[in-house]
Amino acid sequence: xxxxxxxxxIIARGLRTSVTALVGLAGVYVLAIRFTPIEAxxxxxxxxxxxxxxxxxxxxxxxxLVGIASALYLWLQxxxxxxxxxxxxxxxxxxxxxxxxxxxxxxxxxxxTWWTWDARLTLTLFLFFLFVGYxxxxxxxxxxxxxxxxSAVVGxxxxxxxxxxHLSVYLFRTLHPQPIVLKPSAPSLPPEMLRTLxxxxxxxxxxxxxxxxxxxxxxxxxxxxxxxxxxx
Amino acid sequence: MPETLRxxxxxxxxxxxxxxxxxxxxxxxxxxxALVLVVFNFARDPTALSAVDLAPSxxxxxxxxxAMVALNRAFTVEREHGALDGLLLAPLPRSALFAGKxxxxxxxxxxVEAVTLPLFILFxxxxxxxxxxxxxxxxxLATVGFVSVGTIFSAMAxxxxxxxxxxxxxxxxxxxxxxxxxxxVTARLLAGRPxxxxxxxxxxxxxxxxxxxxxxxxxxxxxxxx
Numbered sequence: 001x002x003x004x005x006x007x008x009x010i011i012a013r014g015l016r017t018s019v020t021a022l023v024g025l026a027g028v029y030v031l032a033i034r035f036t037p038i039e040a041x042x043x044x045x046x047x048x049x050x051x052x053x054x055x056x057x058x059x060x061x062x063x064x065l066v067g068i069a070s071a072l073y074l075w076l077q078x079x080x081x082x083x084x085x086x087x088x089x090x091x092x093x094x095x096x097x098x099x100x101x102x103x104x105x106x107x108x109x110x111x112x113t114w115w116t117w118d119a120r121l122t123l124t125l126f127l128f129f130l131f132v133g134y135x136x137x138x139x140x141x142x143x144x145x146x147x148x149x150x151s152a153v154v155g156x157x158x159x160x161x162x163x164x165x166h167l168s169v170y171l172f173r174t175l176h177p178q179p180i181v182l183k184p185s186a187p188s189l190p191p192e193m194l195r196t197l198x199x200x201x202x203x204x205x206x207x208x209x210x211x212x213x214x215x216x217x218x219x220x221x222x223x224x225x226x227x228x229x230x231x232x
Numbered sequence: 233m234p235e236t237l238r239x240x241x242x243x244x245x246x247x248x249x250x251x252x253x254x255x256x257x258x259x260x261x262x263x264x265x266a267l268v269l270v271v272f273n274f275a276r277d278p279t280a281l282s283a284v285d286l287a288p289s290x291x292x293x294x295x296x297x298x299a300m301v302a303l304n305r306a307f308t309v310e311r312e313h314g315a316l317d318g319l320l321l322a323p324l325p326r327s328a329l330f331a332g333k334x335x336x337x338x339x340x341x342x343x344v345e346a347v348t349l350p351l352f353i354l355f356x357x358x359x360x361x362x363x364x365x366x367x368x369x370x371x372x373l374a375t376v377g378f379v380s381v382g383t384i385f386s387a388m389a390x391x392x393x394x395x396x397x398x399x400x401x402x403x404x405x406x407x408x409x410x411x412x413x414x415x416x417v418t419a420r421l422l423a424g425r426p427x428x429x430x431x432x433x434x435x436x437x438x439x440x441x442x443x444x445x446x447x448x449x450x451x452x453x454x455x456x457x458x
Contacts, residue, residue: 074454126405133401140392146458150388153451154402157381160447164409164440 010217018210024203054204055098062092070155082148087215243332265298288418363421374414
């Protein structure tokens with residue numbers, strides 16, 4: 001029963017972190033709507049930026065960590081790395097879904113179109129498909145060791161695919177707003193907007209940590225139950 | 233290294249002989265490619281779009297779908313009667329096994345493409361004569377990369393339920409860079425553009441081949457070893 005107790009503790013910790021993050025998210029809404037100036041040219045539509053960019057950041061963080069955990073898994077064969085990769089992929093797909101829905105909602109009034117085959121949109125869409133495939137593969141395999149090995153291979157190949165998709169779609173002219181925070185010169189965002197963005201990014205990252213912890217604890221619990229089932 | 237190559241050729245030879253004796257998968261894949269071309273013909277309005285404008289995308293979508301059907305076969309034949317276990321017990325390095333399967337798949341997909349191309353010229357009435365050597369070259373360059381990834385995923389997919397569905401879901405995202413590159417180069421070849429306009433795409437295709445053939449050879453043991 002010790003491993004299922006450990007699982008409950010991990011899930012409880014994840015739940016506390018997630019609830020804290022959700023309270024923080026309510027704060028982000030207030031901060032973004034009430035205390036951040038309205039962008040002069042885009043108007044109220046720009047507010048979605050404070051959800052879109054942090055969820056994109058979390059999705060990319062999640063997928064990068066899946067790639068790294070996959071490579072480490074094939075090397076160290078530690079089941080914890082596999083559980084983490086699975087948890088991160090699931091949460092990453094959820095954030096990617098938020099990114100891919102908030103993007104078009106903003107794009108319709110600003111670009112005049114829901115979707116465009118721009119470099120970054122295409123890249124993130126294929127990342128989303130790639131990780132949906134990753135999760136589908138996991139779901140269709142039963143043996144935990146085999147599932148861990150095969151999904152680690154997909155994780156590694158996926159990590160290497162990203163620069164290729166980026167290069168191949170970048171050769172089409174890009175319409176996406178250029179980087180405004182993480183770029184060589186100083187951030188070109190007004191300080192209030194930058195503050196809201198950074199707070200929101202921190203809250204989203206906390207939410208990512210909370211959800212991954214919960215999902216990780218759930219995986220531990222599932223394994224404990226499977227083992228108990230095997231023993232009986 | 234010649235030893236590895238000899239073993240790889242032996243594996244590939246075994247696959248090709250087995251396929252030539254039954255011919256079921258090859259014939260089905262070729263018929264499938266022909267059907268895709270026929271369907272495409274009904275999907276276009278000949279008065280609105282000239283065949284040559286549509287040619288690169290029709291050709292490459294057909295190649296991609298036919299390759300998918302062809303790749304599904306690679307490891308399903310090994311699953312029956314524990315043939316894969318026999319191969320894994322045989323005294324040969326995993327890299328030779330992967331290279332052999334890759335060569336057999338390339339021969340298989342290459343044959344399907346070689347039959348599709350004349351059918352395409354026939355159905356769509358496009359004059360490819362001037363661009364033909366270039367099209368054959370870019371087809372080879374693009375095919376090596378995605379067939380290499382496809383070989384890995386085919387070995388993976390046979391271990392899952394819904395193997396026929398799992399392969400396309402996993403492989404299609406990996407087909408995107410080679411397909412975009414190949415379509416762009418084919419379009420420029422048909423338009424008679426100079427080589428300098430294709431160089432960037434050709435470099436991307438070559439880089440993709442080098443990276444993914446190397447990487448797939450490295451991760452292949454993790455896919456087949458218990």
